[in-house]
Amino acid sequence: MEVLGTPQHWLMCDICEENCVYYCNSCNKRLCDKCHTEHHTNEDTKTHDLILYQLRQKSLGEEKCPHHPTKDLDMLCEECQVALCYKCSMTEAHSGHHFIDLEEISIKNFEMYENELSRIQDHFLPACHEVLNEIKEDVPKVKKMVALIRETMTTEANALKSLVDRVLSENFSELDSIEERILHDLTAQDKTFTNYISYLQELLRKYQSKLAKKNLEDLISKQREDKAEEIDPIPETFKPVLPIFTGGQFTEDDIKKFLGKISFPKVTKARRHVRVESRSEEVDVFLHEDGKEQQKGKVNPRPDKQVTFSVSMIKEIMVPRISFLFHISLETSKRFWVSSFDEYLVQTDLQGNLLHKLQITGGIMRVGCHTVTKEGDLLFADRKNKCINRVTPDKMVTELFTTEDWEPLGIYSSRINGDILMGKSKDKDREARVTRYSKAGVKLQDIRKKHWIKTLYEFPAYLTENNNGDICTSDIEKEAVVVVDKSGKHRFSYTGQQSESSFSPRGICTDAFSHILVCDENGNSVHLLDQDGHFLSLLINQNHGLNSPCGLGMDEENNLYVGEFDSNTVKVSSYLDQY
Secondary structure, eight states: OOOTTSTTOOOBOTTTOSBOOEEETTTTEEEOHHHHHHHHHSTTTTTSOEEEGGGOSOSOOOOBOSSSTTSBOOEEETTTTEEEOHHHHTSGGGTTOOEEEHHHHHHHHHHHHHHHHHHIIIIIHHHHHHHHHHHHHHHHHHHHHHHHHHHHHHHHHHHHHHHHHHHHHHHHHHHHHHHHHHHHHHHHHHHHHHHHHHHHHHHHHHHHHHHTOOOHHHHHHHTTTOOOOOOOOOOOOOOOOOOOOOOOOOOHHHHHHHHOOOOOOSOOOOOOOOOOOOOBSSOEEEEOTTSOEEEESOBOOOOOOOOEEEEEEEEEEEOTTOOSEEEEEESSSSEEEEEETTSEEEEEETTOOEEEEEEOTTOOOSSOOEEEOTTSOEEEEETTTTEEEEEOTTOOEEEEEEOTTSEEEEEEEOTTTOOEEEEEEETTTTEEEEEEEOTTSOEEEEEOOOSSSSOSOSOEEEEEEOTTSOEEEEETTTTEEEEEOTTSOEEEEEOOOSOSSOOOEEEEEEOTTOOEEEEETTTTEEEEEOTTSOEEEEEEOGGGTOOSEEEEEEOTTOEEEEEETTSSEEEEEEEEEEO
8 A cells, every 4th residue: 555645646545556536434445436336336335335535424423412312412511521412511510611512523533543544554564564574584594594504513513523533543543553562472472481381391291201210220320410400490571561541631611612602692683674654744635536636745755675784603713824814715605715924825614624725925915915716716916026826726826917017916806707806006106006907817907096186096905896897995005995987987985984993994895785895904893885885884893703804705605704814713604684
């Protein structure tokens, strides 16, 4: 149903929304010609009181006075608050009292109830249905997020199980080796004693044989020849040293620490947006001969729906073997590259496992010096040799093109056409620009000046491209986000919000709605802008535990990756849109 009070509104039928001509006093409905006919012929409603809309019932129904049956109750005694007829008002009981025409009260109340009925039908019910639909839409979003967390937890658990299996296998192997050494020693001792026992048994038989001789003469004659043999001592042996197993010292909390834990972020719940009721101001409504209700005067149109966004932390990834994280380039939703202060590019997965490590000559500046192409190649800037290198998925490194005497800074591979956008500078000339190259490295466009100022860029450190082709740049020296259209014409510059700390833009990306997200390192926050540079909100801040954000990226599943400069931590959050 249309809302009364919106521009160019006419009164509509409550059943089919055609032009209203008639009104049913019995069921309080506005009716068009067609619905009026159906209403009049329907068995359930044919006895209803149907009239032209202009003549809809506002007058008081007839009710007879109980004291004067021939008279109607047509006035109200203000002092006694009772309905009276004319004769009752002349009695001594109401002498000097003030009376109000009941028809005036009826008309006033009729208009009030009709207005409230219209408000309920035109605003409150539609607004409630919108909120109800939003609640229903939140259900699959929550299920999707929970399923993602569950998948991540399962992956973490499987990784831990694999690690446990590997350690257990190594322990079993070590135990087998110890057992083999002990059994070898025992086997040697067994053989030694078997031989010694054989030796004793031989001596035993020998001496028993001598005792068996009973000829005294033979014994005397042989006494000088036979001497008692000295028996060899019992061989020395040792008891085996048995292995000892020291049980692991761990608790349930230790396992939770390995596998992560579920928690709600300590943030204030965002209220759902409920559209504001549209109310007319100074509206003069009248009915034309064709039955259309027109209006003139000042009105407030219904506000459009607003889109808000929120993040929910999924996990934290500790990237191995780096310090002071500068930049993130997402390869897929399963792995990504980061650059660090110690001149390394590191590829890792969501469990923080090191997949590849690449050293860059000449050092890594605190800029977005690498990007991943649609084909999955990694491009990175080589400051020392002033060139752009390509790393293929099989980790082969080749030079793509040189930047001549320009020092390469931020770099971004377009998801629209594969072009390479690069910020670059000349220290000696204090000149900076953004250049577009083809994916083969052929220069296509230089973006460097505005028509009314000297320079457009001073230090274009981080770059991205919006869905409409706008080039969005975090300029560290200007402390601004500089946005130009695809032809290079300046659209706007965003310099942050008023705060105690200066705006320090770093990592930058865009979402499916063409909003711009940018890290503010000093403000420990991520700013959310619309595509025209209007500030929408601080999407993430210190309340989410964010500290010195520098790297930023969003994968195809709308998960937001934020890398902290003063640690090796990447925080992954689910990025949700709310209507």
